[in-house]
Amino acid sequence: MRMLLIGPPGAGKGTQAVRVAESYGIPAISTGDIFRANVAQGTPLGLQAKEYMDRGAYVPDDLTNALVLDRLAHSDAGAGFLLDGFPRTLPQVHTLDSTLEETAGGLDAVIQLVIDTDAVVERLLKRAKDQGRSDDTEDVIRKRLEVYQEQTHPLVAVYAQRGVLVSVDAVGSVDEVTDRISGALSGRVQGSD
Numbered sequence: 001m002r003m004l005l006i007g008p009p010g011a012g013k014g015t016q017a018v019r020v021a022e023s024y025g026i027p028a029i030s031t032g033d034i035f036r037a038n039v040a041q042g043t044p045l046g047l048q049a050k051e052y053m054d055r056g057a058y059v060p061d062d063l064t065n066a067l068v069l070d071r072l073a074h075s076d077a078g079a080g081f082l083l084d085g086f087p088r089t090l091p092q093v094h095t096l097d098s099t100l101e102e103t104a105g106g107l108d109a110v111i112q113l114v115i116d117t118d119a120v121v122e123r124l125l126k127r128a129k130d131q132g133r134s135d136d137t138e139d140v141i142r143k144r145l146e147v148y149q150e151q152t153h154p155l156v157a158v159y160a161q162r163g164v165l166v167s168v169d170a171v172g173s174v175d176e177v178t179d180r181i182s183g184a185l186s187g188r189v190q191g192s193d
């Protein structure tokens with residue numbers, strides 16, 4: 001089971017990724033979390049990533065690709081994984097494609113979390129108050145949403161064309177959205193029970 005969660009900042013990818021991955025017994029792999037852990041530990045990768053993250057820009061593809069390929073090579077990802085936040089650009093799609101082709105085929109499902117801009121801005125401003133993430137200031141939030149529209153939203157069409165896209169309404173409680181994802185996946189992919 002190889003899946004990807006895609007959607008704008010604030011759509012709830014991280015929260016849903018953990019739940020969905022658990023129900024399939026696969027690891028949730030979040031590039032944002034890996035970058036933040038590196039920033040917190042002050043690693044060389046973290047120092048490089050931080051300057052991009054703090055202004056709402058994407059970390060360059062070469063750094064990001066290397067990080068994900070390394071993570072996918074861990075044994076726990078052998079039976080499948082749920083990617084959260086990668087791929088986010090077309091070059092990242094190509095990198096993932098060539099890696100997966102070397103093993104066993106492409107992604108089984110790409111779950112798109114659908115939510116409008118006003119709702120995500122509201123959620124992110126609330127998260128800024130609750131958690132104080134350094135990229136959750138209003139200016140940086142707007143920048144992240146712009147970058148998402150420009151660089152990541154086009155990936156939705158790519159995966160739709162491949163017949164693996166599952167679109168889910170991301171407005172509602174966390175449980176409601178999880179139920180929608182489970183419902184949409186069952187029947188599409190095997191092994192949900």
Ligand code: ADP
Nearest residue numbers: 009010031032052053057058059064085086088
């Ligand atoms: P959000 O989806 O709310 O923006 P994430 O935790 O997924 O939050 O990502 C936070 C930041 O980490 C991004 O704004 C970006 O700077 C960096 N990042 C995460 N994933 C990638 C990626 N695949 N490519 C480039 N940068 C990334």
